[in-house]
Amino acid sequence: MSDSDRSKSLQHLEGQDWGEPTYDSHLVTECHRLRCIPLREFPAENSRIMIGQQIGLPYLIPLALEMLRGNPFIAGDLYEGDLLAAVLRADSRFWIASPELRAEAARIAQLALSLLPTLDDTDRQTAQDALTDAHDIFERAEYFAKHGRS
Numbered sequence: 001m002s003d004s005d006r007s008k009s010l011q012h013l014e015g016q017d018w019g020e021p022t023y024d025s026h027l028v029t030e031c032h033r034l035r036c037i038p039l040r041e042f043p044a045e046n047s048r049i050m051i052g053q054q055i056g057l058p059y060l061i062p063l064a065l066e067m068l069r070g071n072p073f074i075a076g077d078l079y080e081g082d083l084l085a086a087v088l089r090a091d092s093r094f095w096i097a098s099p100e101l102r103a104e105a106a107r108i109a110q111l112a113l114s115l116l117p118t119l120d121d122t123d124r125q126t127a128q129d130a131l132t133d134a135h136d137i138f139e140r141a142e143y144f145a146k147h148g149r150s
Contacts, residue, residue, distance in 0.1 A: 006040040006063075010056040013039075031055060039063060044083045045076035051086040057094045061087060065104050072112035073119065073127060080119055081127035084112055088134035092141035102142060109135050 011017055021032045031053055034046050039059060042050075047064045050056050064087050073080040087105055095102045113135065116128050 005059070007038050009038055010035045010050070010059060013059055014056065027053070043076075044074045048076035048078070048083045048086045051083075051090055054091050057090055058098075061090060061094065061098070061101055061105075065101065065108065068108045072108050072115065073123075079126040079130065080123040081112060081131055084108065085127075085130040085134040088131070088138040092144055095138070095141040096145040099145065102145065105138065106142065109138065 005013060018032055018035060021028045027049075030049060034042075034050055035055070037046070042060070042063060044064075044067055047060050047067070051060050051064060064083055067074050068084055068087065072084055074083050076082045076086075088109055095105075109131065112127075112131055116124050116131075119127055
């Protein structure tokens, strides 16, 4: 992703204006708001929210992987490793279409799983549960990608 892309919002990059939210929920309102923010202003939490809702994956997954390279346990507002868990749970069709990103996510996931013992007890258990579940989902997507099914 180029620096000029990072100065743009998802709304601009995707060429779609969702308008005002039509459903009154914090998550819906937040997703609409985040679509209008330049990607360079996205911290881990913004990426976690949007990736968790399967929004903007072609733009946000590469951004998230950059963050995760530096720290596979980078956290949004939930727990250590919540961004990685969201990334691994991304739609399998995205992973099938993006083999290089899938390979990088797999490397980061393996690193994170090997580093679980470095976390304190509470964070370790929470991260282990979430990452194990997310990694299983990701592994199924990887299997389908290799065997031509989605």
